[in-house]
């Protein structure tokens with residue numbers, strides 16, 4: 054066997070340590086020499102507290118113990134995201150991590166609901182994670198697919214800094230080499246232009262065959278060195294700043310969902326953890342000053358602020374090539390989509406998964422590998438982008454400049470097609486890869502008042518009395534399943550009580 058293939062991970066935020074943890078648990082150290090460089094002086098972005106159900110798959114893939122991980126990160130359970138005032142002021146809906154209804158005939162359940170909706174009540178009544186979330190209840194999904202309690206999944210709210218710390222301990226215990234130091238110089242091969250090595254402030258040089266750029270917004274290798282460029286999406290997603298502040302937990306119920314409230318120049322998040330509640334205001338800087346955003350945020354907390362608001366700047370974008378030469382950009386170095394649907398950590402997870410699938414093992418990287426990697430990452434980014442834009446576009450609000458702009462703006466053709474199909478007959482074109490299946494789109498469409506003119510023709514075949522009975526049975530089943538769940542706070546207390554942070 055020749056010399057091991059050298060992988061250098063630059064950056065020790067969530068992205069860097071997720072990549073390192075996967076390498077530490079899956080790669081043969083005789084074939085792959087992996088090290089991670091991070092600088093305590095620079096630090097991490099330190100936000101990113103709401104996740105998607107796929108995170109559980111990632112932790113399971115690593116072999117992480119769920120309760121131990123939840124204790125270490127002060128995590129709570131998450132059944133979906135509540136959107137307040139998005140369609141219009143006073144409206145609210147939950148985007149759930151689960152299905153609406155069950156199969157009751159030839160057509161998808163959603164179409165039977167469309168047909169019966171005059172008498173069948175809201176769509177949300179047929180979705181267990183929504184009914185449970187509204188009652189602040191949580192239980193693990195049943196494993197038996199015939200059980201009504203099986204039709205959902207769950208995610209976590211967690212302290213992102215504690216997660217990176219947890220993964221660092223986990224990776225180092227499995228042999229990952231961590232190099233502390235600030236990179237002050239990057240050397241390229243004179244002929245190929247590939248990155249050859251990075252130099253730390255101490256003078257130490259670290260050579261590699263493949264570099265994973267997890268250096269955050271600065272994109273130390275992918276942008277500052279290789280000048281890869283971005284696809285700028287800020288004309289569709291105009292928010293470019295955030296103010297973030299934690300506040301004390303109140304005595305109210307521990308909600309098993311993230312809340313996103315549309316505001317005068319963007320939206321505000323609320324993320325309940327065990328030890329505190331995370332809050333932030335994502336806004337468009339040409340419509341609101343940083344001071345105004347900070348003071349509005351502070352005036353809308355449900356507990357006492359635990360720090361001064363912290364400002365972050367960004368642009369909605371995707372790197373033109375996530376894999377360029379011998380550099381793969383992950384996390385904030387790869388692009389940024391605002392945290393409206395908690396997708397950034399998911400994107401890191403997919404970057405890591407595709408890297409492991411397409412991992413080269415020789416310094417001569419086959420060009421087919423980056424080509425495929427960039428194709429699949431583009432699909433991931435583009436699908437999330439369209440879904441986020443839908444939230445802004447599908448609004449009736451005209452009380453503020455941001456909503457007037459967004460409801461009239463031109464949108465990507467791919468999203469326009471999706472909206473048209475839905476309006477026509479409630480259909481959502483499914484895709485094989487990428488995030489957000491039909492229930493997610495249905496949640497936002499219905500929640501924000503986009504109405505189909507007709508349902509799937511197959512749903513018209515069921516006699517009225519049978520349809521009516523099945524709808525009533527399903528609704529009762531969902532209500533009973535939710536009522537049988539314990540309060541979320543009790544589920545957390547029993548399974549993963551974290552105590553105070555050290």
Ligand SMILES: Cc1cc2nc3c(=O)[nH]c(=O)nc-3n(C[C@H](O)[C@H](O)[C@H](O)COP(=O)(O)OP(=O)(O)OC[C@H]3O[C@@H](n4cnc5c(N)ncnc54)[C@H](O)[C@@H]3O)c2cc1C
Nearest residue numbers: 064065066067068097098101103236269384385392397398
């Ligand atoms: C306002 C906001 C809210 C968010 N909310 C969510 C959310 O709810 N859910 C979600 O999934 N995601 C969210 N995210 C995204 C999430 O925070 C990031 O995707 C995630 O933390 C990954 O960050 P990172 O590791 O790419 O970068 P960072 O955390 O910035 O880490 C960069 C690393 O690179 C190192 N580094 C940089 N330069 C050098 C150098 N010269 N030498 C050595 N080391 C260097 C730093 O020391 C650090 O370790 C949010 C992001 C923002 C901005």
